[in-house]
Amino acid sequence: MVKEEKESEQQQLDLSLKSAAPHNRYSQVPMSAPQPSKSQLTIFYGGSVCVYDAVPPEKAQAIMLIAAATAAASAIKPPAVNSNHIAPATGPATSASPSLTRSLSFQSSSAAAAAAAAQAQIAANPNSSLCKLQAELPIARRHSLQRFMEKRRDRIVSKAPYAVEKSSDGKEISVLESKPQVA
Amino acid sequence: MVELRRAMSFGIPDVALDLVLAHIEHPRDRDAVSLVCRSWHRADARTRRHVTIAMSYSTTPAVLARRFPCLLSLKLKSKPRAAMFNLIPRDWGGAAAPWLARICQPSSFDLLRSLHLRRMVVTDPDLSLLAAVKAPLLLSLKLDRCDGFSTHSLSRITSACRKLETLFLEESIIEDHGGEWLHELATNNTALVTLNFYLTDLSFSPADLELLAQNCRSLTTLKISDHDISDLVGLFHAANALQDFGGGSFDDENGMAVNKYNNFYFPPSLQSLSLAFMATDEMHILFPYAAILKKLDLQYALLSTEDHCQLIPRCPNLLVLAVREVVGDRGLEVVAQTCRKLQRLRVERGADDQGGVEDEQGRVSQVGLISIARGCPDLEHLAVHVSDITNTALISIGTYSKNLFDFRLVLLEREVTITDLPLDNGVRALLHGCTKLGRFSLYLRAGGLSDAGLGYIGEYGRNVRYMLLGNVGESDRGLMLFAGSRPNLQKLELRSCCFSERALATAVMQLPSLRYIWVQGYQATPDGSDLAAMVRPFWNIEFISPNSESDADAQVQILAYYSLAGRRSDCPPYIRCIPPL
Numbered sequence: 001m002v003k004e005e006k007e008s009e010q011q012q013l014d015l016s017l018k019s020a021a022p023h024n025r026y027s028q029v030p031m032s033a034p035q036p037s038k039s040q041l042t043i044f045y046g047g048s049v050c051v052y053d054a055v056p057p058e059k060a061q062a063i064m065l066i067a068a069a070t071a072a073a074s075a076i077k078p079p080a081v082n083s084n085h086i087a088p089a090t091g092p093a094t095s096a097s098p099s100l101t102r103s104l105s106f107q108s109s110s111a112a113a114a115a116a117a118a119q120a121q122i123a124a125n126p127n128s129s130l131c132k133l134q135a136e137l138p139i140a141r142r143h144s145l146q147r148f149m150e151k152r153r154d155r156i157v158s159k160a161p162y163a164v165e166k167s168s169d170g171k172e173i174s175v176l177e178s179k180p181q182v183a
Numbered sequence: 184m185v186e187l188r189r190a191m192s193f194g195i196p197d198v199a200l201d202l203v204l205a206h207i208e209h210p211r212d213r214d215a216v217s218l219v220c221r222s223w224h225r226a227d228a229r230t231r232r233h234v235t236i237a238m239s240y241s242t243t244p245a246v247l248a249r250r251f252p253c254l255l256s257l258k259l260k261s262k263p264r265a266a267m268f269n270l271i272p273r274d275w276g277g278a279a280a281p282w283l284a285r286i287c288q289p290s291s292f293d294l295l296r297s298l299h300l301r302r303m304v305v306t307d308p309d310l311s312l313l314a315a316v317k318a319p320l321l322l323s324l325k326l327d328r329c330d331g332f333s334t335h336s337l338s339r340i341t342s343a344c345r346k347l348e349t350l351f352l353e354e355s356i357i358e359d360h361g362g363e364w365l366h367e368l369a370t371n372n373t374a375l376v377t378l379n380f381y382l383t384d385l386s387f388s389p390a391d392l393e394l395l396a397q398n399c400r401s402l403t404t405l406k407i408s409d410h411d412i413s414d415l416v417g418l419f420h421a422a423n424a425l426q427d428f429g430g431g432s433f434d435d436e437n438g439m440a441v442n443k444y445n446n447f448y449f450p451p452s453l454q455s456l457s458l459a460f461m462a463t464d465e466m467h468i469l470f471p472y473a474a475i476l477k478k479l480d481l482q483y484a485l486l487s488t489e490d491h492c493q494l495i496p497r498c499p500n501l502l503v504l505a506v507r508e509v510v511g512d513r514g515l516e517v518v519a520q521t522c523r524k525l526q527r528l529r530v531e532r533g534a535d536d537q538g539g540v541e542d543e544q545g546r547v548s549q550v551g552l553i554s555i556a557r558g559c560p561d562l563e564h565l566a567v568h569v570s571d572i573t574n575t576a577l578i579s580i581g582t583y584s585k586n587l588f589d590f591r592l593v594l595l596e597r598e599v600t601i602t603d604l605p606l607d608n609g610v611r612a613l614l615h616g617c618t619k620l621g622r623f624s625l626y627l628r629a630g631g632l633s634d635a636g637l638g639y640i641g642e643y644g645r646n647v648r649y650m651l652l653g654n655v656g657e658s659d660r661g662l663m664l665f666a667g668s669r670p671n672l673q674k675l676e677l678r679s680c681c682f683s684e685r686a687l688a689t690a691v692m693q694l695p696s697l698r699y700i701w702v703q704g705y706q707a708t709p710d711g712s713d714l715a716a717m718v719r720p721f722w723n724i725e726f727i728s729p730n731s732e733s734d735a736d737a738q739v740q741i742l743a744y745y746s747l748a749g750r751r752s753d754c755p756p757y758i759r760c761i762p763p764l
Contacts, residue, residue: 136628136629136654136679136704137653137678137679137703137704137738138596139532139593139595139596139626139653140265140268140269140270140678141268141269141532142267142268142531142532143267143268143269143354144267144354144382145482145507145531145532146269147382148459148482148483149534151409151460152460152485152534155435155460159435
């Protein structure tokens with residue numbers, strides 16, 4: 001039962017349901033233990049092991065979700081807190097995002113459990129990744145200020161209509177003399 | 184039976200009770216009075232002078248007439264606040280017609296003399312009816328950011344209502360058929376105290392204004408649409424009592440401007456000025472009056488940052504100041520040094536600066552905010568659009584602005600990189616330090632406030648009654664933290680947030696005092712089905728789909744509010760009421 005700490009900053013909560021996993025980042029489940037029952041939950045945490053019998057699948061899934069959400073939150077948070085770049089970047093959550101596997105497989109190999117945990121960890125905070133992908137609404141302008149800006153533009157244009165560089169788009173009018181600098 | 188009634192009224196005869204209640208005006212106190220017993224409920228109904236209905240669909244005209252038949256003054260609001268930002272479809276609703284019809288019924292609201300409609304649709308027939316029925320009594324009419332009527336019915340009002348002391352039309356959209364309405368007002372009225380058609384595009388004749396000023400010796404407030412103020416010289420000489428002037432315009436000709444406005448005369452009683460299109464060359468006309476000014480509005484002026492730095496030092500007595508971003512951090516520093524008594528400050532958003540229209544120094548940041556916090560301890564209202572921000576600035580406000588009641592911050596999209604985000608700690612310090620805060624508005628960007636920060640708003644802003652939050656939080660968890668603290672929010676507006684529909688509905692159910700919520704920009708379902716989680720009695724839910732006719736952004740909106748009137752019957756087809764019938 002070797003627990004390798006890949007990430008030193010965070011505690012890993014290994015959920016093992018004794019199911020198969022294609023890539024096993026986490027420690028091996030002992031194969032010498034007696035054959036587990038279908039509703040047995042084993043938790044590896046910080047070097048110790050807890051085994052729970054007669055855990056219904058919904059409860060087991062709930063525990064996995066809680067653990068994954070917590071782990072995902074602490075994985076995603078540092079980029080947001082330290083960020084000096086507020087371009088809508090995608091966080092680590094989106095790098096690999098298979099949807100949370102809801103079906104549990106009760107096979108005896110341990111690999112699947114690790115995969116499920118990894119998938120749960122990544123996808124458990126889908127809101128966050130969606131937040132960053134979703135375009136933010138532009139800040140709305142107050143009607144009264146907007147009218148004022150339009151009138152001001154009209155005054156500038158009527159004062160020096162031939163100074164306009166791009167007349168097609170109202171927003172890109174540029175004039176040779178702007179009002180505050182008139183002598 | 185008589186003994187029982189008297190015992191219930193604690194031995195106080197009705198007449199005496201009415202006299203006592205005449206001194207109780209605050210709505211919350213009045214609510215308490217009305218709940219004591221039936222007798223006091225009736226006394227409240229007899230003596231309540233003013234009612235504000237914050238959401239017109241929350242009740243009906245018939246209910247109002249039954250409950251408060253003796254009203255002197257009524258204020259009605261309807262469209263969501265977002266209508267002032269062009270976000271609400273034109274045909275959303277908010278018709279004043281049913282209200283005016285009931286008010287103008289025979290023997291109805293016999294004492295009503297003051298009517299204020301805000302963000303409602305008012306038609307010419309509505310106003311004509313009002314003029315025909317209520318003219319003898321009407322002292323005050325405010326059509327505040329309304330639309331749907333023309334100067335025809337305005338003329339009916341001004342010719343019939345000769346005792347009018349207040350006519351307020353600010354920012355209403357009015358079909359202009361000429362200035363006859365003003366002529367009627369000038370010739371028929373001697374009682375006028377306030378005339379406001381600011382930010383309308385109504386045309387008028389300066390001679391009529393001058394006549395009005397001559398006839399109405401009590402004219403104190405005059406705010407008008409655009410018109411060259413050099414035409415208004417006669418007006419200013421006539422209006423001896425004028426304290427508040429807004430609007431007008433300045434002509435643009437180079438060189439000529441200097442002569443035309445030299446030594447401009449304003450009445451010495453003037454305390455409040457708002458001069459539209461006033462530029463650098465004309466600024467000097469304010470100098471003789473600057474020292475006595477209490478209110479100054481430069482939102483629609485054409486001044487540079489340097490101009491602000493020249494003008495403001497002359498105004499040490501300002502209580503209210505409104506500017507655009509062009510004031511700059513430098514200008515705010517000057518404000519902080521000069522305007523020690525400042526109570527209200529608004530820094531509005533300027534142009535997006537394509538083509539050098541605005542001053543390049545004209546940006547406001549944490550530097551300006553910190554100056555203001557330190558220099559203006561009496562500040563009660565602070566609304567700012569900033570290009571940059573830090574936690575320190577918000578902490579400063581929490582430390583120094585102990586009288587702050589209304590705080591609004593918008594972080595503009597000007598800079599890609601903001602100095603210090605997220606603002607979790609600053610927001611917490613501000614809410615914790617500003618103990619009198621009742622209104623709070625925070626509009627940020629992705630990364631501006633974490634989930635924990637949003638939780639702080641709920642935890643530390645427990646007594647805030649109104650909030651507008653934009654681009655806050657990172658996920659539904661933030662919203663749950665916010666709602667979980669159960670702040671006593673009455674009205675909530677959310678924009679451009681990442682919350683799911685289900686989370687929104689859940690959060691609403693957790694906010695104990697919430698009576699109104701508006702949301703735009705969230706993870707909507709196609710038909711609002713997840714809003715089922717907030718279905719409850721007396722709670723109207725409108726799911727507003729974007730449609731081709733609407734002026735709004737193409738984004739779904741939720742509007743939900745408590746109502747004793749049931750679902751409204753005038754919903755346009757693109758609004759889905761939940762649950763469907």
